[in-house]
Amino acid sequence: MRRLASVVLLTASLTMAMVNCGDDGTGVERGSLEVLTSTVGDTLDPDGYTVTTDAVASQPIGINDTLRIPDLAAGSHSVELGDVPVNCRVDGSNPRTLEVDAGATRQTVFDVGCRAALFDHITFSSNRDGNPDIYVMGTDGSNPARLTSSAAHDDYPAWSPDGTRIAFGSYRDGNWEIYVMGADSSNPARLTKHPAYDSDPAWSPDGTRIAFTSERDGNWEIYVIGADGSNLVNLTNNPGGDALPAWSPDGTRIAFVGNRDGRSAIYVMGADGSNPVRLTNDPAYDSDPAWSPDGTRIAFASLRDGNFEIYVMAADGSNPVNLTNNPATHGHPAWSPGGHQR
8 A cells, every 4th residue: 555655646746747847748838828918009990909829719808908828839839919909009910929838828918009090081172161171070070070170272182901091182282282181180291392283192091101292393193102202103104194093902903094096095004013904994084993812803984974973893994884974073983992882
């Protein structure tokens, strides 16, 4: 009996030793991760984030929270903070690779900064206060608020993809220029500085660039500029005249209106201005291209029926369909985020 008791005690001691060393009893050494989030800024998402380990297992975590991930094999593991709102940025690498030691807990902190943003709002121009200015309102028309108060004309507002900024055209310098301001009207900054017309801004999907129409070369051209005013580039450079750019959702293409064949038609080109292709081929006026959210279709306005109607076609120009078919005038189509309404 004493021998049996000694064997039991020895087995228990060995088991405890393996656990303390990070061995789960199968010969695999194990450890754990502790993930912390630290979020600062404005317009924080109360739903929090997700943590994905090794691209397979996701768990929820709050905006200022701690999550322990136990029972990981010792070695390298990939950890990613997901479901980060578009107005927020993660400092440092994400995903990141961490080394987990046997019998130990490795800690990592995801620092997240969020900018003030307006979601579920509409921006528009109005002269309701006696001068054309930029406004915002709720999607139900509630709480309209005036954002600009320049004595000159402000128009053509366009949201940045993260909802934190609005680009717009302004005549406050005695000619049309591109400006950007915060969604709360803070920090207005002029991006273009040229005596010719610059307006019709359109954001790239990643929010780093703005395409716009310019007359600085003596005719209408499509330019692109960094959202900070850097790296101005002429994308079109055609004597026929090009205007009204619209980025594809994946950021690889820009649709625009071109008059290069003696008629105003819808064209598409690479985001760097390469390979322009005419999509519409009707003698009437086609204008106002707008991409569907999935990038497979383009809505546009056309005068081909004797009055302006809204059409939609495939992104390669095929299968144009009249959506309105009404004697009234229609124009400036815009897709709902889900792509089911225009």
